[in-house]
Amino acid sequence: MMYNQETAILLFSRTTVDEAANKTIAKNTKLNLTVINGLQQHTIAEIKKSKLPFFISDENVQKQNSFAEKIKTAANTVFAKGFSRLIIIGNDCPELSSSLFLKADEELKKGNNIIGPDTNGGVYLIGITKELFTSLDFEKINWQTNAVFSNIIEQLQSLHTAFAILDKFADINTYSDIISLLKKKLDHISFFRWLKNLFLNVNFSFPNISPENTGLSHLTIISRRGPPHL
Numbered sequence: 001m002m003y004n005q006e007t008a009i010l011l012f013s014r015t016t017v018d019e020a021a022n023k024t025i026a027k028n029t030k031l032n033l034t035v036i037n038g039l040q041q042h043t044i045a046e047i048k049k050s051k052l053p054f055f056i057s058d059e060n061v062q063k064q065n066s067f068a069e070k071i072k073t074a075a076n077t078v079f080a081k082g083f084s085r086l087i088i089i090g091n092d093c094p095e096l097s098s099s100l101f102l103k104a105d106e107e108l109k110k111g112n113n114i115i116g117p118d119t120n121g122g123v124y125l126i127g128i129t130k131e132l133f134t135s136l137d138f139e140k141i142n143w144q145t146n147a148v149f150s151n152i153i154e155q156l157q158s159l160h161t162a163f164a165i166l167d168k169f170a171d172i173n174t175y176s177d178i179i180s181l182l183k184k185k186l187d188h189i190s191f192f193r194w195l196k197n198l199f200l201n202v203n204f205s206f207p208n209i210s211p212e213n214t215g216l217s218h219l220t221i222i223s224r225r226g227p228p229h230l
Contacts, residue, residue, distance in 0.1 A: 007085040007105045008078050009047050009054040012071055016040050018059055019091070026175055034198065036091075039172060042191035043091045049098035052087070052105065067143040075133060084130045085109070093124035094181060094191045095169040100125070107164045113156060116166040121146030124169055135159055 013019065019040075020033040047054045057074035064070045071088070078086055085108040087101055093116075100116075104127040107114045113132050116125030122145070128136070136159075141151040156163045172178060182199065186192040 005053055006083055007052055007087065007108060008081070008083045009050070009052050009087045009089065009101060010074060010078050011043065011047065011054060011056045011091060012074055012088055013040070013056075013058060013091040015058045015060070023173060024175075025172060025178060031198075035172070035178070035195070038191060038194060038198075039094065040091045042094065042194075043089070043096055046096055046098045047101065050101040050105075052101060053083075066139075068138040068141065071143070072138040075128070079130050079133060086128050086130070086133070087114075088126040088128065090124060090171070092171045092173060093118065093169055094172060094189060094195070095186070096124065097189075100166070104166070111162055113161060113163040114166060115149065115152055115156075115163060117149045117168045119168055119170045120173075121150065122148045122171070123152065124171060125166060126152070132156075132159070132161055135161075 014022065016033065016037045020029075020036045023036065024032060025035050026032045055074075055078050057070075057077075062070040062074065064073055075086055075088060085105070087104050087108075089096060104114050104116075104125060108127050108129060111129075112127075113129060114125070114127030115123055118124045136152075136155055140155065141148060153163075170177060170181065172181065178195070178199070181192065182196055184192075
């Protein structure tokens, strides 16, 4: 498949069902899955708005042992398709937006690798060139800890490579994260408005969001866009 862009987005995450089984955002099981499903849909919608080619990697194709091996393999799979720049994201940051992805793309075009730090010491976005990808030691990054951001910055500095840092955003991993998010004035974000309505509307009726009808639970690392018309 041929692409007319050099930058792609990689959504590296678990399926919504697996995510809900491993992450408790709300004690109510249905509410927990509803929020996680909403985050996934929000993320994919914003990716599509950017019009950048994108790929999704979840546990159905992440067969490697360590997190480092999984994310490196997923990134390498996309680079192998001919892209020279990659924006890696997860699905738990409600402030991800199409404009943010396009901003990251512009920085990459300038030769700047780009990092989006979260409020817990991790990252919500990694914008990386193929050249840096071959030099970065993924095994030396303490993934899924509060040292991820500092580990990546240390490597970028040691490699003397140009990089830019985005604004710090919060991920949603716990119920307290939701409460903190709802205290912010983020009505310009559709997901925020949806989430506020979800938690404030006592008459909320849970939809049927089984894996069979979400359309998001069995995604694999395949392109979500067809080839461009050349």
